[in-house]
Amino acid sequence: MKNFKYIALVLAGASMYGTMSSFVKLFYLRGYSIAEMSFLQALFAAIFLGFALIFSSDKRKLKLSRKELISLAATGATIGLTTFLYYQSVKYISASLAIVLLMQFTWISLLLEWLFFKKKPAGAEIITILFVLAGTVLAGNLLKAEKIDFSWIGIILVLISSFTYAVYIVANSRAGVNVNWLPKSTLLMVGSAITIFLINARQICVETHWSSELLLIALFLAVIGTTLPTAFFAAGIPKIGAGISAVLMTVELPVAVICSSLLLKEPISFLQIIGILIMLGSIAFMNYFKYMKNKRNHLT
DSSP: OHHHHHHHHHHHHHHHHHHHHHHHHHHHHHHHOOHHHHHHHHHHHHHHHHHHTOOSGGGGGOOOOOHHHHHHHHHHEEEEEEEHHHHHHTTTHHHHHHHHHTTTTHHHHHHHHHHHOOOOOOOOHHHHHHHHHHHHHHHHTGGGGSSSOOOOOHHHHHHHHHHHHHHHHHTTTTTTTTOHHHHHHHHHHHHHHHHHHHHHHHHHHHHHOHHHHHHHHHHHHHIIIHHHHHHHHHHHHHHHHHHHHHHGGGHHHHHHHHHHHHHSOOOOOHHHHHHHHHHHHHHHHHHHHHHHHHHHHHHH
């Protein structure tokens, strides 16, 4: 499959993202704020990518139009909002519940493409959405709400981050399509860092717990949670499209649940496992449906 390399990049980036909620919750419990962690994560990633861009041998990579600069920075703002809001949500709810609700970006991205780009979802995609929602109820243990770490603040924060994540996926598939992955990733992270800073300027300037440990935490989050996934997404999403990318990125779900169980000792029930399998199976079906549909269109 000629797109296998780009599919592998998106899967790898999503898997790295999947580990972040558990690590961030661990670091939050050590006394570090979400604002300082998310900002330094984006800032360090922008610096790493910026240096790589400056020392790039191909100087044509530095030539971007004003429209490309603005659109990529704005797209970066959406992933900055996603990161900050998602990290905030795990202060109030379990990491496993947060990732389950974040997964709603799969159908939200389809809805956005329908509303703004007239790409009406097919019947199979609508059925898939219904199964994803049913799987969410089970995977999130919502049938036994009294047994989950429930907080309306956490629920609202993660649902908003799910929406901004869907916006990011759709925008990333269209912004700077012909721009090399390196300047594209750099601008995405610049937009992300600026957005997080503007939201939390006072807290970042006055209340940041500067220490060597914080810098190491920020470096870890920047490399594993931002720099590599952003580069992988910037290279892969435009090549395989927003729809399939949204499907592939749901690998975050099992990765996040496994990490939350191993690192945070969060319990996982049999019904939750069934719910996760329903969600992943439904999304895999949608992926197969799209593949067969595109194959038929190429043959006719």
